[in-house]
Amino acid sequence: MADSVEVLGALKLVYTIYTIAIMLLIAWFARGVVAPEGKPSVVKPSTFYGYVGVLVFVGVAIHILTFNKIPWVEIDFKRDSIKADQTFNITVKDHKFTLPEEKLTIQCKNYVMFDVDSKDLTYGFGLFRQNNSLVLQMQVVPGSPNQIMWQFHKNGTYHVVSTEYSGPHGGSEMTLKNAVEVVGCEDNDKYAMLGAK
């Protein structure tokens, strides 16, 4: 089951290839359009319509692909109909998270619901690995339901951090170190094991 490390690794690769390809394309175009031996040429409308078709296909296909390949999308869509195995009610007020327990322990593959309630400002709720890479996040808006359901497949210990700006004392000052632990899995999340970098 893919996690954010794999998803972002794939994104890094794909977007880097795309970036290099586009820069080379424009460089090729720039050379060609000013080349003294270049002749005016006409592009057929059919080429244009084919190109527009490709754009539409790519725009839609990205979302279909991620819906099928990124596991948390479907869970997010169906979170109202999936029964949570564990639920954690968390409150935020005055730039401080209050957890139901000092450390939230999650059993592997359980459907876990983080239900976060803001008593004042708009915050963010994010889980981060020991190497500071992001596992999940949501906005925490006062007066609105802020629930995110997740399923973990690897052991690890995670920090809770507010991912949204809520004033100079928000952000990194709103960090609870090693506040969430996932246990009982066969595999370890190597970047989330204590001491990992």
Added chain:
Amino acid sequence: MSFIKTLIQGNEGGLYADGLTPTQKVTLRAVIVGVLYYGLSAIEGMLMRAHAITPLSLFEQNSHYFSVMTVHPIVGIFGSTYLIVFGAFTFLVPYLMKKPLYSVKLANWTWILIAVGALLSWLGGFIFHYAPLYTLYWPLPVDFKQYDAVGGLVFIVGVAVIMVGTLGFIYNIFATVFYTEEGHEKRPIKPLLISALGIDGFLNIWYKMTGREPYSKEPAVSLPVVAIFRGTIDTFLDALVILTCGVLILVYIFGELAGVPMDYTSVNALLYKNFFWWGLDLIADGLVLIYVAGTWYLLAMMITGKKLFMQNIARAALLLELVVSWFVWSHHLLGDQGQPNMMKLVSGEMVTAFELVTQGIAVFITLVTLWSARPLKVTFPLKFLLAGILGFMLAVPAGILQADMGLNRVLHNTQWIVGPHVHVAILVGLTMTLYAAMYTLWPTLTNDVKLWSNKLANLHFWGQLVGGIGMGAFMGMAGMDGMLRRTLYLNGEYETYMLLAGACGALLIVAWLAFLFNVIMSIGIQGLIGVFLPSKMKTKELVPKTQVAE
């Protein structure tokens, strides 16, 4: 000629300010002030970049750092981009419509109000450390436990003044399109309106499909003006939304200052966020993309001297882009779990994906038009135009990727958003397009002042291109490794990325200085001052008659 003499008088005599028409002057004033505000915004950005490199930490208080972050986009978008764009369009719309600007006086008030408003907002951050950031998530802007209400008052009044100036620009543009100048036979509104909205493009396609003669062989409004007209509709809607939110915040500020604080829970934070983002997104995903497409079309036609490839499609696509821009705001709320899934799916993902199509069409049409006129000369307008297109070819797909419910969960609020998407779009896509327009209009607006140094112009080009793409790339890499935007990391967590991004940021400053210095050496300090003195030419003509004759 000695260096000092050139600095004062300009290159080969520099700019003869007394020979500028009132329309030339008002355009140059807006653009010059916009370029100066760009520099302020770039310096602010560089200060923040330096602060992110641990040993260089510059700000003693976090509140100061975040107040800089709050005013940075206000100065950059409104103080700089709005002024440059509005200045250029104030000249281009009458120029392309072949009639005088509706009101030079109103155009002067426009740039003055926007410049003063940007300064006020900047002071709100600089003096009072008011720092709710430009997103103004409710109730942060009225959280007076954190912020001084007077600071909020100065900041919000500044933004309101900018919006009033913006409304002045909008009125002037629409009036210029529709009014009938003295001595001209009455211009009927209907064909102008149909053409300005691009409906004639649709009708031409429909008539062709049904085997009829085109609805309009010679459209009443040229394609770039269509783009400006459409973009200005979004500018108007955006100004209304921002003004409305500003009034709401001012009510709370006045309550606080009067000693009768009000309950901020009376405003639903999620509803407010939807409303505010609907308006704010009309800048990023509306007027910017539409204005840019129009500018590309204009530049392609001016550089090649040819008609645009697929004109009718381009006209129709601009209307599609306008409608698309009204329905994409939910991509800013993909991380908000209270937002209905269907809105995330339809508005946030699917309609947003159409920006790939509309912007892709603009890229294709512009490139094919250029290609159809091979071989072209290597000129600064062409170089900057291609760089601007490259910027959007990089930044728009980055935005489409983050507007995906799966990827947004791990990209939202990270440096990815502000790096490969926002800063590449603005610094490379938008700004280099604007520079292409400036280099193109330079001879027309200055009555043929010769540029002092092509080497400096090349330094400007490469510094902006490499600095903009490089900074965006390193910010993006940091974002994918979990670095949040709007969060201070003072323990060297992302040091390598921040050093590299800082170096690229420094390159952007060098590029701006090269451009500024080149402009000053070209027109001279005398010419620069003369631009801001009243015009001695009492004429409604856009350019002096001698230039027209040439």
